[in-house]
Amino acid sequence: MNTATIKTKINAAQPTSLEQVEKESVYSTRQLNLWYGNNHALKNIDLEIGENEVTAIIGPSGCGKSTYLKTLNRMVELVPSVKTSGEIHYRGRNIFDSSYGVEELRTRVGMVFQKPNPFPKSIYDNIAYGPRIHGIKNKKILDEIVEKSLRGAAIWDEVKDRLNENAYGISGGQQQRICIARTLAIEPDVILMDEPTSALDPISTLKIEELVQELKEQYSIIIVTHNMQQAARISDKTAFFLNGEVIEYDRTDTIFSNPADKRTEDYISGRFG
Amino acid sequence: MRYIEQEKVVRRMNGRMVVNRVFQGLFMFATALALLALVILLYRIVSQGAGHLSLDFLTNFASRFPDQAGIKAALVGSIWLMAVVAPTSILLGVGSAIYLEEYAKKGRITTFIQMNISNLAGVPSVVFGLLGLTIFVRALALGNSILAAGFTMSLLILPVIIVAAQEAIRSVPGELRDASYGMGATKWQTIVRIILPAAIPGILTGSILALSRAIGETAPLIVVGIPVIIQFLPEGVMDTFTALPMQIYDWSSRPQAEFQTVAAAGIIVLMVVLLFMNSVAVFIRNKFDKSY
Ligand SMILES: Nc1ncnc2c1ncn2[C@@H]1O[C@H](COP(=O)(O)OP(=O)(O)O)[C@@H](O)[C@H]1O
Ligand SMILES: [Mg+2]
Numbered sequence: 001m002n003t004a005t006i007k008t009k010i011n012a013a014q015p016t017s018l019e020q021v022e023k024e025s026v027y028s029t030r031q032l033n034l035w036y037g038n039n040h041a042l043k044n045i046d047l048e049i050g051e052n053e054v055t056a057i058i059g060p061s062g063c064g065k066s067t068y069l070k071t072l073n074r075m076v077e078l079v080p081s082v083k084t085s086g087e088i089h090y091r092g093r094n095i096f097d098s099s100y101g102v103e104e105l106r107t108r109v110g111m112v113f114q115k116p117n118p119f120p121k122s123i124y125d126n127i128a129y130g131p132r133i134h135g136i137k138n139k140k141i142l143d144e145i146v147e148k149s150l151r152g153a154a155i156w157d158e159v160k161d162r163l164n165e166n167a168y169g170i171s172g173g174q175q176q177r178i179c180i181a182r183t184l185a186i187e188p189d190v191i192l193m194d195e196p197t198s199a200l201d202p203i204s205t206l207k208i209e210e211l212v213q214e215l216k217e218q219y220s221i222i223i224v225t226h227n228m229q230q231a232a233r234i235s236d237k238t239a240f241f242l243n244g245e246v247i248e249y250d251r252t253d254t255i256f257s258n259p260a261d262k263r264t265e266d267y268i269s270g271r272f273g
Numbered sequence: 274m275r276y277i278e279q280e281k282v283v284r285r286m287n288g289r290m291v292v293n294r295v296f297q298g299l300f301m302f303a304t305a306l307a308l309l310a311l312v313i314l315l316y317r318i319v320s321q322g323a324g325h326l327s328l329d330f331l332t333n334f335a336s337r338f339p340d341q342a343g344i345k346a347a348l349v350g351s352i353w354l355m356a357v358v359a360p361t362s363i364l365l366g367v368g369s370a371i372y373l374e375e376y377a378k379k380g381r382i383t384t385f386i387q388m389n390i391s392n393l394a395g396v397p398s399v400v401f402g403l404l405g406l407t408i409f410v411r412a413l414a415l416g417n418s419i420l421a422a423g424f425t426m427s428l429l430i431l432p433v434i435i436v437a438a439q440e441a442i443r444s445v446p447g448e449l450r451d452a453s454y455g456m457g458a459t460k461w462q463t464i465v466r467i468i469l470p471a472a473i474p475g476i477l478t479g480s481i482l483a484l485s486r487a488i489g490e491t492a493p494l495i496v497v498g499i500p501v502i503i504q505f506l507p508e509g510v511m512d513t514f515t516a517l518p519m520q521i522y523d524w525s526s527r528p529q530a531e532f533q534t535v536a537a538a539g540i541i542v543l544m545v546v547l548l549f550m551n552s553v554a555v556f557i558r559n560k561f562d563k564s565y
Contacts, residue, residue: 075455080379107457117448120471130456133466179452186456 024051026190026220027072032086034067036079041067043244045086049237054216056231056252057224059241060272065224066114068241069192072222073109074102091189107134110183112193116175118167118182123150123159126167126178130186145185153181154211173204180211191215193223197230209234228268232256240264318544322537330538334504335520339531342524344539346503350419350514351488351546353507357423358430358487363480365427366434370476373435374442375464394432401429402496410497417498420510425493430483437479441472474561481554485547491518517543 027049034042041064049055057065070076072088074095087094095105107130118126127146136142146163150156155177159170167178176196183191193212197205212221212234225231231238232252239249240261248255248264259265266272333343369390377383405425415421445468453463469476494516501523507514521543524536 073455075451078451078454103457103459105457106455111451111455113448113451113455115448117446117452119449119452119467129453129458129466133453133456133458133462182452183456 025049026051026091027222028089030087030089032068032071032088033084034064034071034076035081035083036067037081041244042071045246047239047246047249049220049222051220052216052218053236054212054221054223054234056235056238057222057241058226058228058231058238058267060267061226063241064244065241066194067244069111069194069222069224072190072192073106073111075106075111077102107186108188109190109192110186110188112176112179112183112191112196114195115199116172116179118175118178120166120168122164123167123170123178124163126182127185130182134186149181149185150178152184152215153177154207154214155181171204173200173207176200176204176208177211180208180215184215188219190220190222193221195224195226198226205230228256228270240267242267318537318540321534322539322541325534325538326541331542335502335523339529339535342532342535344517344520344542346506347515347517347520347539348542349506350503351516353419353510353514354423354426354516355484355488357419357510358426359480359484361423362427362430362434362483362487363476366431366480367438367476369431369435370438370442371464371468374439375460375468390432390435394436397492398429398490399492399496401425402493404428405493405497415511417500417513418511419507419514422494422497422499422514422516423510425497426487426490429490429493430487433483433486434476434480437483438472438476441475441479442468444475445471474557478554478558481550481557485550488516488546488550489518489543491522494519495522517546 025048027047029045029047029049032042032045033040045068057068059065067076071084072090072095076082076084084096087096089095090105090109093100119129121129124146127149128142131142131145136145147156147160150159155174158174159178162169167175170178176199180191180196197208200208209230212223215221216236223231223235235252237250238252238255240247240255240259240263242263248259248261250260255264256268259268329341330343331348332345333341334346335344336342373383373387377386402425405421405428409415409421409424410417413421415424449467449471450463453467458466499515499519500513501515501519503513503515517539521536521539524532524539
């Protein structure tokens with residue numbers, strides 16, 4: 001928490017220093033189109049997503065935020081009617097290449113969902129799920145991963161004495177942090193979050209926002225949010241989606257203080273959405 | 274202007290209450306009637322058969338003499354039958370359900386298969402008996418063995434198990450699948466580690482209820498040619514056997530009045546077996562009941 005706060009303060013004080021260092025991009029999306037049957041849900045998306053940054057995706061309901069996020073780890077293909085065109089390069093490799101296995105991609109790119117979705121298993125087994133499916137059986141290693149992940153998600157102290165209890169027995173906010181810890185346990189490079197706080201109370205929301213600030217030290221985070229204050233608070237870059245298009249993509253402070261497009265301005269000032 | 278006038282509401286209230294009462298009464302009457310029939314049936318059977326129940330009844334073979342007639346061969350035979358039916362029907366049923374729910378592309382063919390499975394559940398059991406006679410007894414030359422009868426019974430309850438297992442699998446929340454796939458799990462890992470554990474209570478309850486239907490079925494056994502009077506216990510699945518409902522059917526169709534008592538005692542044994550299986554189902558459902 002502390003290092004993150006300090007870093008944010010430094011950034012705020014010297015906004016230019018960040019711009020000078022051109023960060024490597026984790027994802028680059030080129031001319032992405034996506035259809036659900038005949039519904040053209042994503043249109044000619046071009047986006048570069050930076051390393052160790054928080055990228056927020058904002059926009060009104062149904063504009064394609066979740067669809068774009070789920071395309072980044074190809075979860076969207078679980079919907080049978082989906083068709084895509086264009087390219088998404090993750091660390092230089094097109095994720096739509098037939099040689100790229102979705103399982104491989106998803107161990108590099110973790111996902112946290114809108115509604116906390118722990119498995120009906122113990123807290124320990126929830127966190128150990130990822131490592132186990134990837135072949136780790138050694139109890140000692142699993143123990144270490146579980147502790148490290150729970151600490152990483154800032155929930156170790158709250159659950160360390162009840163690791164064997166069912167994850168359904170804890171609060172929604174805690175469940176969501178368990179889900180974040182579960183994602184950390186696969187040691188991802190990128191974490192996708194789809195409105196991770198929309199089902200939570202304000203205090204849990206704050207905890208998750210703080211957590212996101214800490215996590216960006218090590219991970220690149222792409223977060224969909226309905227809440228513009230949240231985007232302003234926690235993200236470095238913001239993409240504004242409308243009807244399946246990216247209307248504007250820029251540094252968060254620019255988007256919120258000096259948007260280039262009238263529609264962005266209308267949206268962030270609450271005139272529609 | 275208000276659309277709902279309090280006065281009119283009050284005036285019409287009495288009529289509404291009467292209708293309410295009448296229907297409550299009607300439904301209670303329907304329930305009571307069903308209960309009454311059940312109580313009479315139980316009373317008749319218990320009062321008739323209880324006297325004949327004894328340890329000897331369970332350990333004796335069938336006999337020409339009512340007072341020596343026992344149910345040993347039928348009871349053991351039914352257990353053997355279940356030993357074939359349970360694994361066969363559950364494995365095939367759950368396998369089909371997993372295929373239909375998780376693998377099959379939703380399309381015309383799947384819909385067609387699905388429709389036929391539901392229809393099969395309504396086909397009379399005699400028809401399954403004929404199918405078993407043709408395929409297992411004759412074509413595969415299994416004769417009137419436990420295996421042939423077991424396979425026939427498995428076919429009979431397969432549709433019920435498939436539908437129950439499908440429902441159980443379908444009721445596993447999609448978010449759990451997403452979570453698993455989202456961490457890079459394969460479909461198989463997701464099925465084995467997430468979907469089946471969550472669906473197993475539903476699958477087991479459905480299966481046990483289907484099995485208790487199989488243990489009470491007579492028609493397919495008659496068609497397959499299962500004998501009634503047997504003076505030995507089967508030693509393997511290729512041996513012939515008899516089963517509880519066959520034995521009861523035989524006793525109740527005999528002219529001597531004493532055999533009616535024996536039949537009633539047999540029914541009590543069958544009902545205890547059924548009751549036991551159903552309570553196992555209820556136990557499983559309560560024990561594993563998870564609220565998502
Ligand atoms: N599973 C789906 N099947 C068909 N259409 C879908 C599905 N999910 C989303 N859509 C459609 O895609 C568009 C974008 O939806 P979504 O990405 O969920 O928007 P958002 O997350 O911004 O609210 C909407 O028009 C929605 O109706
Ligand atoms: Mg959404």
